[in-house]
Every structure is written in structure tokens, then in C-alpha cells.
Amino acid sequence: MANFTWKGNPVTQIGRDLKVGEKAPEFNLLANDLSPVTLADSHGKVRLISVIPSIDTPVCDAQTRRFNEEASKLDNVEILTISADLPFAQKSWCAANGIGNVQTLSDHRDLLFGEAYGVAIQELRLLARAIFVVDKNDLVTYVEYINESTDHPNYEAALKAAKAVS
Template sequence: MTQLAERQTVTFKGGTVTLVGNEVKVGDQAPNFTVLANNLTPVTLEDSKGSVRIISVVPSVDTGVCDAQTRRFNEEAANLGDVKILTVSVDLPFAQGRYCGAAGIENVQTLSDHRDLSFGHAYGVVIKELRLLARATFVIDKNDKLVHVEYVPEVTTHPDYEAAIAAAKAAL
């Protein structure tokens, strides 16, 4: 197995943490991944090929900022037309499904990276010390190119929603 890159570029509650996986940049071809939908079926990047995608990465939908981030993108989806919004965390698919039902999340697809950390390693967001994903947003155009990348410097703070939304609208 290939050695995954490690870097210390973000903090969690003020302490530096190690991110595992390859850092991606604007202009890169978006790496493929396999995560699980709430019904346990595998989902890959290829499944949404031909669409603009916002991938919202959160440590856990059971925390305040992650809940707010997921709700914000769920609300924004109505104004984004043909943009698919995927929220990825390591929460179990069952917990994600329960959360979506309780929170009224209908415009965002929640996906679990719990099984393999496939997404986390491909996008360089696995927090080694916690086995959680660091907060990030990625926008991928219809040709699978990354047009927006944000690794949020402090995991417990919000991403730049406006930048991600503007990048998605520009990619339509």
C-alpha cells in the first residue's frame, strides 16, 4: 500500500492536528472515492458525473457547526439549480439518515466515509488523531475538475459558504 501524505495545516480546538491523505488544489482532477449512502449502497464521484457538485465535509452532523453547515447548504440548494450537494462525514449511515429526518434535510445527500476513509484519504481531510474528517468544502465542475477548495484552518469554525456557492454558480 502506498504511504499517504501527512501534513499539519489545521487546528482542532486550537491544537494542531495531522491531516492524512493527498491535498487537492483548484485545477486538479477530482479524485474518485467510495462512500456509503444512508441505505448502505456505495456512492462514488462517478455517480454524479456531468453535474456541478459541492462537497461539504464535516466531522460529525451531531455537532453545532456541522449541523449549521449542513442546514445552510440544504437551504442554498433551492437557489442553485442543477448543483448536487453532498455532505461527507464519518458518521454511520444510520445516524446520518436519522439526522436528516429530524433536521428536515432533503436537498443534501449525506454520505458516510466511516468504512474505508476513501474520501478522506483521496481529499486529504482525515484527522489522524481523531479518525474524523476535517471541515472543508470542495466544488467540482461538470468535467470533474476542482474549481474551489477550502480546508478550513480551524476545524470548529464555519467554511466560507459564499465562496463555495459562487464557485458552484460560476461552474454551471
């Protein structure tokens, strides 16, 4: 189990850690227009899944901007940024910040993505920071659980992992 902390304080992880080689769990999230988005919708593409606690915080902002910049350099890789923020907040933040190369998705409704991917934080009803790469056949090929909510992921390793299976 990941040992998540929020600003240095331990929090409770809901779900179990995913492992490389496992089939990625299906999910049903909301796009910014409230339409449903599932893992199956992007079957046949490599998915870099960037999980953040809240899009309007400094590290989440930087993480989303970084992957937005890198998206245009990746062939056949779809970048999904997932948080428990409301879809309206995600849409507004993306519009205000010129973010258009990543798809922001919301798990606010029931945190089922968070539970399936082991990133739901019980005390806060937010998602812990993590990165997953899922290949064209829906297999998990890269996992990084970031234990401290204020730490950045290893961007280079995640991008390398996505390129390796694209």
C-alpha cells in the first residue's frame, strides 16, 4: 500500500496499489461537458494518466501544464488528467490557462476511479497524486504513486514509459 501524506500528515488510501502488468481497471469519469468517459473509449491508444488532488493548486497546476506541453511531442499517446474537481472547475481552469492538449476528467461523483486505482484519500475525498501508463491493450506498464501530496512526479520517467509502448 502507498503511504500517502497530505502536507506531511498521514492519510488513508482507499483501494489497492496497481502493479505493472495488470489489466487497467475500467472507469467511468465525467468530461468537462458532463459526458461519460471510460477507459474503453481510448482502447488502442497509449494512455498516460496523470492523477492530481486539485487542478487549482500549485503542484497540480505545474503537473497539468507540463503534460499539456509534452502532449504535442507524443505520437499515439492520450494524456488524461484526473481529479475529484467538478467538471465545471476543470473546464474553467483549462480555458483560463490555455490548456487544450490534455483531457481533464472528473471523479467527483463517486471516487470509483480513485478506489480502483488506489488513489482515493478517505479523509479528504480527493485523489492522491499518481501517474499510470496504460498500453494499447489496456495493460498497466508504468506506475508511480507519489507519497507526499506536495511532491512532483517523475515527469521524465513517465514520458519515457509512454514513449516506450507507443
